[in-house]
Amino acid sequence: xxxxxxxxxxxxxxxxxxxxxxxxxxxxxxxxxxxxxxxxxxxxxxxxxxxxxxxxxxxxxxxxxxxxxxxxxxxxxxxxxxxxxxxxxxxxxxxxxxxxxxxxxxxxxxxxxxxxxxxxxxxxxxxxxxxxxxxxxxxxxxxxxxxxxxxxxxxxxxxxxxxxxxxxxxxx
Numbered sequence: 001x002x003x004x005x006x007x008x009x010x011x012x013x014x015x016x017x018x019x020x021x022x023x024x025x026x027x028x029x030x031x032x033x034x035x036x037x038x039x040x041x042x043x044x045x046x047x048x049x050x051x052x053x054x055x056x057x058x059x060x061x062x063x064x065x066x067x068x069x070x071x072x073x074x075x076x077x078x079x080x081x082x083x084x085x086x087x088x089x090x091x092x093x094x095x096x097x098x099x100x101x102x103x104x105x106x107x108x109x110x111x112x113x114x115x116x117x118x119x120x121x122x123x124x125x126x127x128x129x130x131x132x133x134x135x136x137x138x139x140x141x142x143x144x145x146x147x148x149x150x151x152x153x154x155x156x157x158x159x160x161x162x163x164x165x166x167x168x169x170x171x172x
Contacts, residue, residue, distance in 0.1 A: 020102040021157045023150070028099045030150040034141055035096045039089065045136060046085035047076055052132035053125075060125055095158055106161045113165030123163060123172045130155050 014026040023031075038045045051072055054061040062068045064084070067075045075081055091112065098104040116126075137143035137151060163172060 021099065022153050023157060027150040027153055030147050031154050032096060034147055037141060039093050042089035043082060043085055046089040048136055049132055050085060052135065053129055056132060057128050063119060063121065109158045109161035110165045113162040117166045123166065126159055
């Protein structure tokens, strides 16, 4: 009976791991459900993510010439930076919404890796983004351990494909 229920409700085993993404159908469900809340307030959460990154590692602020000398309030009021935040959240949304098509996510993340390589962004900076993201998930969205595990697998998948291009000509 459980097999039939899973076939109907999930389209198969909800915990079967996709060989390409490393994610299960349950992971995708968890990620999308929590992402919906974040994306509904994308500018708010995107700004929190970047401001948290700048607090964690102030050097990262220097990657953005237009805001490198601004305080947090001025950064939050910068239309140009807010546009970058929205672009970031939209890119993240594209990855979340295309998880059933990993080849699309891989292409998107490879492109992101290439563009960040040209800007000399390092792998460690992406790791710091992950730290801030987990903090937001825990403290603002009350993420459970299961949800955090799903996000960890998701970030691992996208980072693998970002790093493939980010580290193409450099030691990572």
